[in-house]
Amino acid sequence: MAVSGWGPPRVDGFILTERLGSGTYATVYKAYAKVRSGCSLVSVAEEQARNRRMKDTREVVAIKCVAKKSLNKASVExxxxEIEILKGIRHPNIVQLKxxxxxxxxxxxxxxxCAGGDLSCFIHTRRxxxxxxxxxxxxxxxxxxxxxxxxxxxxxxLxxxxxxxxxxxxxxxxLADFGFAQHMSPWDEKHVLRGSPLYMAPEMVCQQQYDARVDLWSVGVILYEALFGQPPFASRSFTELEEKIRSNRVVKLPLRPPLSRxxxxxxxxxxxxxxGRRISxxxxxxxxxxxxxHMPSGESLAQATALVVQAVKKDEDGDAAAALALYCKALDFFVPALHYEVDAQRKEAIKAKVRQYVSRAEELKAIVSSSSRALLRQGASAQDLLREMARDKPRLLAALEVASAARAKEEAGEDQDALDLYQHSLGxxxxxxxxxxxxxxxxxxxxxVQNLMARAEYVKEQVKMRECRWEAETMDKEGLSESVRSSCTLQ
Known part of the structure; x- marks a missing residue:
């Protein structure tokens, strides 16, 4: 059993060392698993000395110590x-309860x-x-x-x-600290305030009635803070914070740094x-x-390979457009496969394949682009007729003008702008x-509409292929680990 003292408490099977942090109810310590001697003749002092010598090779854990006297009925529940939920969870992005x-x-x-500290420190160190x-x-x-x-x-x-x-x-x-977590169906409603005010959804603060969607608001606040350096409702006092939370004003996004659409x-x-209007x-x-x-995973390479097999078959059959589309989809999985792979030799082999498939995709793109331009010209007369019939429909006429602008951007090779305009006109x-x-x-x-959907899909593939090629070239020049590390270095 454990015995409390002035230093870290003693816990069976572990040596507690430095304090990692503390809160209202708990203190967290770094700890090492003890080495069992298996022999009763070994003295306590000898076992402690052996544990110190083997400290670097043994399992490291974090032990959360909760003082019973600090717990009221709600905190016990x-x-x-928390224990019930964490006992049944095994996921690579959730801290494991051992x-x-x-x-x-x-x-x-x-x-x-977790040796890297928390995301708050990571953001604030880098601004x-x-x-x-x-x-x-x-x-x-x-x-x-x-x-x-x-x-x-x-x-x-969150x-x-x-x-x-x-x-x-x-x-x-x-993801850690499930002290406030609850089993909640999407339609369950709760009334107890939980969490931290800076990250708390407005409906929780204003109405004290909420459902599972409060987690999505908190995700938005975390992302906002990561990108802009502080949460959207950062305040000098709780009164100011409460006023911002209770306001009906739309949350405005800063213009800098620039972000993708x-x-x-x-x-x-x-x-x-x-x-009710928040994203589901x-x-x-x-x-x-x-x-x-396309999140990097152990399945990324298998998914990429399966698509390449289909692409090669279409290529051999002379279906250039279908082969190009499949090569582009395969490249979407090859990049995360590169991110996931840790073995240097296997990583080099994947890079070589990526270069090969990008090269073939470029050749196919030239073939498909030629026939694609012909199709654009063939559809012009039908588009002119539709525009003539839309003279009494200003909204339809405006949407068709946006579609024309999208085609012009595509012909000029400005794929991202073309895609944005295609999507706007289709909407x-x-x-x-x-x-x-x-x-x-x-x-x-x-x-x-069918033609525009096909054009948008084609342009989207070109944009993705260019992004995949850029990613692959970046990894090829710098190495994946260096690329990730340079992205994460101090600003």
Whole structure:
């Protein structure tokens, strides 16, 4: 059993060393697993000396010590819920509960040790994170939240201080501190205030009635802080903070640093004050900026390889457009496979394959682009007729003008601008098509929408291929570990 004293408490099977942090109810210590001598003739002093000598080779853990006398009924329930939830969880982005013990004074949670500190320190040391680094962390956080959401678990205290990093050299995010976590179905409503005011959703503060969507607001605040250096409601006093939370003003995003369109879209949808209009969990997990499908994993290489096999078959059959599309999709998985791979030889082999497939994709692009330009010209007469029939529909005419601008950008090789314009025009035209009565104009509009969707998909593939090529070239020049490390160095 453990015995409390002036120093760290004594816990069976562990040597507690430095204090890592403390809160209202608990103190966390770094600890080492003891070496069992297996012989009763070895003295306590000898065993302690052996433990000191073998300290660097033994398992390191973090032990959360909770003083029983500091617990009221609610905090006891929270602690039991935390133990119950963590006992059944095994996920690479959630801190693992290895064991728990108790004695007359304390309860001890033996946790996975994270040497990189917490995300709050990581952000503040660097002032802000680049969008690329923030995206890697957001993918990992989203993966952990998806795992929890599938089990109807809400964290309810998401903040940078509760997100740990495995190491500083190659940081890997670990969600921690489930002291406020609850089993909650998406439609469950709670009334007890939980969490930290800076990261607390407005409906929790203003109405004290909320559901699982409060976690999505907290994710938005964390992402905002990572990108801009401070949370959106940073204040000098609690009164000022409360006023900002209770306000109906839309959360404005700073113009600097510049962010991608997808990143800004996700932030604005996460930081929607009205939970009914806030992005849903499923849309969050599927959002193109989060892109969980292409998160680096052990399956990335197998997924890339399967797509390449299909691409080669289409290539051999002479279907250049289908082969190009499949090569582009394969490259989407090869890049995360490179991020995931740690063996230097295997990484070099993957890079060589990426260069080979990018080269072939470029050749196919030239073939497809030639026929693509011909198709653009062929559709011009139908587009002119539709524009003529839209003279009494200003909104339809405006959407068609945007589509024309998108085609001009595509022909000029400005793929990203073309894609943005295609998507904008399609958003309008799909709405107009739904309300268009049967007739010749509806037929032409339906054909135009189909053509624009095909153009947008084609341009999207070109944008992705260029991004994949750039990623592969960056890794080839610098090496993956150096690339990640340089992205994470001090600003």
């Amino acid at each position: 929270n602690l039991l819920t 064991d728990f013990q108790w004695d007359s004074d304390n309860i001890y949670l033996v946790m996975e040790f 802000i994170l680049t969008e690329k680094v923030a995206r890697v962390f957001m993918q990992q956080l989203a993966s952990a939240l998806q795992f929890l959401h599938e089990r109807n678990i809400s964290h309810l205290d 903040k940078p201080q509760n997100i740990l990093l495995s190491t500083l050299e190659k940081p890997h995010l670990k 997808d990143c800004r879209d996700l932030l604005q949808r996460l930081l929607e004050r009205d939970p 969990f499923q849309d969050f997990f599927a959002h193109p900026w989060v892109d969980l499908e 309008e035209l799909l709405l107009l098509l739904a309300g268009e009565p049967p007739g010749r104009r509806r037929e032409l509009l339906h054909t135009e």
